[in-house]
Amino acid sequence: MSITIRHAEPADAPALRDLHAMPNAQAGTLQLPYPALGVWQQRLEQSGAVALVAEVEGLLVGQIVLHVEPNPRRKHVAGIGMGVRDDWAGKGVGSALMAAALDLADNWLNLHRIELTVFVDNEAALALYRKFGFVEEGRARDYAFRQGRYVDVFYMARVAGGASR
Numbered sequence: 001m002s003i004t005i006r007h008a009e010p011a012d013a014p015a016l017r018d019l020h021a022m023p024n025a026q027a028g029t030l031q032l033p034y035p036a037l038g039v040w041q042q043r044l045e046q047s048g049a050v051a052l053v054a055e056v057e058g059l060l061v062g063q064i065v066l067h068v069e070p071n072p073r074r075k076h077v078a079g080i081g082m083g084v085r086d087d088w089a090g091k092g093v094g095s096a097l098m099a100a101a102l103d104l105a106d107n108w109l110n111l112h113r114i115e116l117t118v119f120v121d122n123e124a125a126l127a128l129y130r131k132f133g134f135v136e137e138g139r140a141r142d143y144a145f146r147q148g149r150y151v152d153v154f155y156m157a158r159v160a161g162g163a164s165r
Contacts, residue, residue, distance in 0.1 A: 005100040008051035013040040015060035016108040022086040061088040076112040115157040134158045
């Protein structure tokens with residue numbers, strides 16, 4: 001099995017909608033059930049967003065997006081969001097996407113800080129982020145409403161070169 005990473009294209013919108021309609025993808029992200037195709041088409045056209053997808057034998061199995069900050073004083077920062085198809089979790093897709101996104105951030109986009117939020121009970125995502133040098137910077141209580149209850153998130157970030165204060 002070979003994972004191919006490429007830039008997301010407008011034609012990927014239906015596959016991205018289907019990916020984010022899966023139960024685990026919904027539970028691990030801020031996406032709502034029953035995602036509309038138009039929403040995903042608009043997201044692919046967002047300015048300041050660099051979207052990559054992972055494919056295996058033509059099947060879109062994951063996505064990662066760097067949302068580069070538009071504020072000139074924060075142009076060195078990007079937020080990150082990602083999702084992997086439920087049936088492809090634990091098979092290296094997240095690692096391949098993260099490695100590609102961080103290569104872009106470090107070597108092409110001159111991004112110094114990558115930040116994200118992750119649900120505190122998402123052990124697989126926490127392990128992935130820690131593997132790539134992300135550290136917890138704080139916890140937000142009752143950050144989001146998911147499956148009938150409020151859940152906490154960790155704020156995490158990776159600063160290039162491991163710089164910290």
